[in-house]
Amino acid sequence: MHRYRSHTCGELRASDVGRDVRLSGWLHNRRNLGGILFIDLRDHHGIVQLVIRPEQTAVNERLTALSKESVVRIDGQVVARGASNVNPELPTGDIEIEVGEVEVLGAAEQIPFTINADDGVNEERRLEYRFLDLRRERMHRNIMLRSSVISSLRRRMTGLGFNEMATPILSATSPEGARDFLVPSRLHAGRFYALPQAPQQFKQLLMIAGFDRYFQIAPCFRDEDARADRSPGEFYQLDVEMSFVEQEDVFQVIEKVMNDVFEEFGRGRHVTSPFPRIPFREAIVKYGTDKPDLRAELELVDVSQIFAGSGFKAFADKHVRALAVPDTAGQSRKFFDQMGEFAQEHGAKGLAWVRVGDDAKLTGPIAKFLSEADVSALLSALNAKPGTSVFFGAGEFDEVSKIMSAVRVEAARRTGHFVDDVFRFCWIVDFPMFEKDEETGKIEFSHNPFSMPQGGLEALRTKDPLDVLAWQYDIVCNGVELSSGAIRNHEPEIMFEAFGIAGYTHDEVEREFGGMLRAFRFGAPPHGGIAPGVDRIVMLLADEPNIRETIAFPLNGNAQDLLMGAPSEVDESRLRELHLSLRKPPQVKQSAEGSTAASGAASNAASDAASPAAPSPAEGPAAG
Known part of the structure; x- marks a missing residue:
């Protein structure tokens, strides 16, 4: 017999009665009824009930002394439950295991909160002990749903002729809608890599390189504040790019993938299809938002x-x-x-x-x-x-x-x-290319500046800028924006004209986006794409109000990892190796009530002051 188990805790049935088995798992719950000890043993696959008779004194004492969540290996025999003891809520509810031998594999200390019930423990505590929180049935189910959704997305994209490719994690910094996470270079003093806010420029370069249909379950990194549908620090998206396409070609692919995934994992909730196309200005008037909840x-x-x-x-x-x-x-x-x-x-x-x-x-x-x-x-x-x-x-x-x-x-x-129990998608289309700043009167890009304007160069040169629409689109489900996307501008002349309207000089465009411009000058195909957020997809499917409930190890609302202690300080020798010195802000004294509001305000002010002004082509679920 295997050292740790002959079966998992979730697979034994009435047909296994009489079988000698070996199981390993966590002590999920314990009940002593008239001297008979009942234990719920849990592993990844499910729960099975153990029974220890009063005459099994040594086994009884050992299992009684252990804290819940200790890991044990047991040997025993499968027996049928009495008719009055059958538990129809469990797949293993027709049987139980009479324990003959027990081995402690990992003793647990007193757990800080209950695992087998949702006892209302606060989020900070849950994140500090995330490895325990993930043992809870709801959290375990959410993370397994996420795994299944990602597998389904990969399978469906490959089936549609897309090729999965990896893009760099260490790259160059560029002005974005959010702030970069920077990585100092040891070999190049005073220079920094940036973690990608999105693979936007690289996936466009793949199109220019001739790969035609790309996808990636892409990690993205943005130094931005948290909210219910946005995790600070990092997130994942289904990054997609296609060559020789128009807007409807992108829609057809993404509609099929989203429809099929939401039907597969939606637990009977209907997906309305085809997805309506709603012009941006119409959406604002009819629904007050460009993320309408059509339920x-x-x-x-x-x-x-x-x-x-x-x-x-x-x-x-x-x-x-x-x-x-x-x-x-x-x-x-x-x-x-x-x-x-x-x-x-x-x-x-x-x-x-x-x-x-x-x-x-x-x-x-x-x-x-x-x-x-x-x-x-x-x-x-x-x-x-x-x-x-x-x-x-x-x-x-x-x-x-x-x-x-x-x-x-x-x-x-x-x-x-x-209408509950339904997924109502829509496309928001025809975003204005430009808008006017109410305070300064300056013309600015309103959405994604690297999109192709509707009407091309002629529209930019002949129309009022505020009347120019772009081939930009968002996909929305039940009031949640899953992603922005666009048909890209792939012509340098159009790019210079569009940025000129927004007040950029020729030299500024060359300086900020020279890499993309250089690629465009060597034969770029028409192309477009989108990047639906994986975290938000799972959040909707799991019917969770907060995106952190669908991520195994998220940061908290203050962008801290309470389990691993990040961000953390580094010692002076490491700073010297990276050619860095620190300039910390002055400490702000707490008030008598212990408030750190002043510190937070100072931090926010500093962040706002450091926010880059120039746009970038990054897109995805947080790039609205």
């Missing part, structure tokens, strides 16, 4: 013109967005008050509303301020039938969009206009 089956309507010059000063000469919610006029006043409180939590001063009565008359706090002409135009614009409630946001365009985007989803959830 909410309500849309916003721009009603600014109805109130232009209106006698209702709260709406007059402002941007006004309305949300019609059918079959809700009978809701209690509490519902409307709660929606107002929700809007205030998202930055609104309040939330105006009216009800549409059976006689098409409006009631509600602002109804008396609306003229008959206002009411008629409003009902027509919203196609609002009797029984409808209408919520309004008024103010500056961007502010109203942000607030009413959240109100739209919340109203849908509260009123039965939200």
Whole structure:
């Protein structure tokens, strides 16, 4: 028999009754019932119940003395459970193992939190003992889901004729949307490598080199702040690039891969296909965001013109967005008050509303301020039938969009206009190439500056820059942006023209992006791609609200590895070897309450001051 096991803990069944077996695993749980000791033994594959009779004194004492999560090897015999003791929740629930011998392979100290139940331990503690946290059923399931998803992505991409290739981890620094992680060079004093924020330039160079279809499960590194759908430090993406393609060619490939992966791992949740194409400006007006959650089956309507010059000063000469919610006029006043409180939590001063009565008359706090002409135009614009409630946001365009985007989803959830258990994808397309900085009036790139403008060089030379659209696109699922992508600009002349509009000189473009320009001058094919975020894909499939729940060893919200102690200090000899000296910021004293807010503010200010201004071609799930 094998030194440690003849079977795994999850594979024994009723057909194995009478078999002598050897198992190894962790002591998951323990119960003593009338002198009979029951142990749940757990390994990667599952859980099986052990039973130790009172007459087995030595084995009983040994297993009773051990802490939970100790690792043991047991020899025993498979026996059938009594009918009243069968556990239908376990695949091994028809049998148990009568233990004859036990060997301790790894004794455990007292564990800092419960493994066999979610006891609400805080995240910092979980990350400090991540190796224990990963033993929990939910976390183990999430990490195995991630492994299966990555295997499926690889299989599907290869099946579609893509070739997996590796791109460098140590590369040159370049101005990006986020900050680089820098690696000092020992051999070249005062020079640094940068960890890639994305393989963007290398995958384009592979297209120029003639490889046609590339993919990679690519590690990416960005020194940026954490949020629920973004892990600080590093993340992984399905990096894709294709030659001789237009936008729809990229869509067809990615739609098939996403549809199939989400169907495979979605546990019965339906994937709506084909994915709708929604122009950027339409998305902002209808949904208030370029990351719309289409599970909410309500849309916003721009009603600014109805109130232009209106006698209702709260709406007059402002941007006004309305949300019609059918079959809700009978809701209690509490519902409307709660929606107002929700809007205030998202930055609104309040939330105006009216009800549409059976006689098409409006009631509600602002109804008396609306003229008959206002009411008629409003009902027509919203196609609002009797029984409808209408919520309004008024103010500056961007502010109203942000607030009413959240109100739209919340109203849908509260009123039965939200569809659960479904994955609703969409493509956001036709992003503007440029935008105007409200403070300086300067024309800037609005999204990815290395995209091909729609209309090419002629559009750049003849159109108002704010009217130029780009072949840029995002893929969104259930309100989560999985990735940005684009058809690339591969012509130097177009690149110089586009950057010139954004205020860059010819020399600046050559200096910042000389490597790519040099490649473009030696015959570059039309090409495009995208890079959906693996972490976000798994987060959606696992139905987790925080991306860190799908990563084996994530950094915490302050970009620290609490388990391994990173980032860490290095000694002076190592600094000398790397030709470095340190210049630490002045220490900020804590307040009486122990707050380090001042230190954090100083750090943020320093980070903001150091933020590079020039753009780059990096894309992926955090490059919005």
